[in-house]
Amino acid sequence: MKVDYKNFEIEVIDDENHTLNSTKNLHQYQTVYCEESEFHSVSKHGIIIKEHGIEISSLIIHEFGGATTISDDSFIIEDDKIWIRICNKIYCFSIPNLELIWHKEFDFATNFSFHKLENDFIIYGEVEIFRITKEGEIIWRFGGRDIWVSVDGKNPFNIETDKIRLCDFQSNEYILDFDGKELEFNPRIIETANKKKWWQIFG
Structure with a gap:
């Protein structure tokens, strides 16, 4: 994906074929972040910043989880x-030199998406929802009865005008305010079949 920011063109990409110290990589990044062996990497994301069409900084992150x-x-x-x-x-x-300011682990499993909320950020994780500051400090975190994945077609995570609506794997619905307070909990309703009694069947 390419985004124009001030005088810069910023490209953020998946580069799953990137191999450490290889001259055959599609892109030769200026900086590589890889805390574990690359054989443990499950995702590899690159950032390239250009000014007037000339690359001025680039990096790739190898991560696991x-x-x-x-x-x-x-x-x-x-x-x-x-x-x-x-x-x-x-x-x-930082932009444009791509110096690392901070990095931090949040969800135990994975962070599905990342959103702006007022002056902070919301992380939609598989296990928990987080509101964090721009400096990476956790303001609040919220977990439900199951993971935040839906199997019945419902949207498991949605930021609305003044609230956050969640749906877990069991189809329980949760509504939070922006301070992380649970406003509503709507458990899944399991409908049972209306079975006839034996005497109604043979009567």
């Missing part, structure tokens, strides 16, 4: 910084 891909809700750019989620981590880099 729940696999992620790049979409429009996987990174946020503002205040001369880029925040990017990869697996269950968030990384924050």
Whole structure:
């Protein structure tokens, strides 16, 4: 994905074929972040910044955890910084030199998406929902009775005008305010078949 920011063109990509120290990589990044062996990497996301068509900085992150891909809700750019989620981590880099400001693990499994909320961020994780500051401090976190994945077609995570609506794997619905307070809990209703008694069947 390409985004124009000030005088810069910022490209954020999946580069799953990237191999450490190989001259055959599609792109030769200026910086590589890989805390574990690359054989443990499940996601590899790259950032390339150009000015007037000339690359001025680039990096790639190798991470492990729940696999992620790049979409429009996987990174946020503002205040001369880029925040990017990869697996269950968030990384924050400066723009345009891409120096690491901070990185931190949040959800135990994976961070599905990353959103702006007022002056903070919301992380939609598989196990928990987090509201964090731009510095990576947790303001609140919320977990339900099951993971935040829906199997019946409901949207498991939605930010509305003044609330957050969640649906877990068991189809229980939760409504939170922006302070993380649970306003409503609507448990799944299991409909039972109206079975006839034996004397009604043979009567």
